[in-house]
Amino acid sequence: MKVSAIVYTSNTGFTAQYATLLSHQTGLPLHQLKECTLPQGTQVLYLGWLCAGKVQGLKKAAARYQVEAVCAVGMAPECDPAKLVGDNHCNGLPLFYLRGGYSPARVRGKYKMMMTMMKAILSKKTDPQSREALEAMERGADWVSVPQLEPVLNWLRG
Ligand SMILES: Cc1cc2nc3c(=O)[nH]c(=O)nc-3n(C[C@H](O)[C@H](O)[C@H](O)COP(=O)(O)O)c2cc1C
Known part of the structure; x- marks a missing residue:
């Protein structure tokens, strides 16, 4: 496994659902960014919901942990990967788009x-x-x- 934990930020629950599914499928521990007390520098997979093109919480997560890959959860049917990378300054990191929902x-x-x-x-x-x-x-x-x-x-x- 390339990371030792999954960390996420969700506003209405869709990102939380994906993070939970990933945790169940991999056995990796799951943490909400705002309550997360993992040691600084822990290698993590980060999931955040998209707000006006920005992955919420990514900056904060990257300042604390070693973010190895990012999942962006939005409502668009698909997403331009180059734009997502550019808007979120995560060049070189694997970046996955997941279609969540809208509540x-x-x-x-x-x-x-x-x-x-x-x-x-x-x-x-x-x-x-x-x-x-x-x-x-x-x-x-x-x-x-x-x-x-x-x-x-x-x-x-x-
Ligand atoms: C203010 C606002 C801005 C949003 N901006 C985007 C966006 O730029 N791209 C996108 O695909 N979805 C956008 N969405 C939709 C959310 O990303 C989508 O509902 C997502 O599944 C929410 O995840 P959550 O339930 O974990 O909070 C936006 C939603 C809100 C409320």
Whole structure:
């Protein structure tokens, strides 16, 4: 195994679900970043939810631990890997995109305000992707699936 723990940050639970699945499949211990007391420099796999293209908590995790690979959890059907690497300054690290979900009832505060603006922008668009995104934002969606973890598991075991 390339890491000794899984560390994650989740706002509404989808990233937590992926982190838990990975922990169950690998036997690696699981820690939430905000409560994590692992020793400085521990080699970890980090998972964070995407907010405006940024993997939440990654900077803090990288300052404390040796992040060996990153999973970004978002709601987009797919994600441009080069953009994800550039936006998150994680050149050279394995970076995996996982499609999580969207739970309108669990999004609060400033994040809710950001999504209200996003919905206003999307509601003026007519292309199928924008329609799908708007529908997910209004009704909620859950795309968490075990097969999406295959590349991450292969990397961990490789
Ligand atoms: C304010 C806000 C910004 C978001 N920005 C993005 C984004 O840039 N790209 C993306 O794919 N998903 C984005 N999402 C969707 C979340 O990343 C998605 O719901 C994710 O599954 C949340 O994971 P969590 O349940 O672990 O918090 C955003 C959600 C919110 C509330």
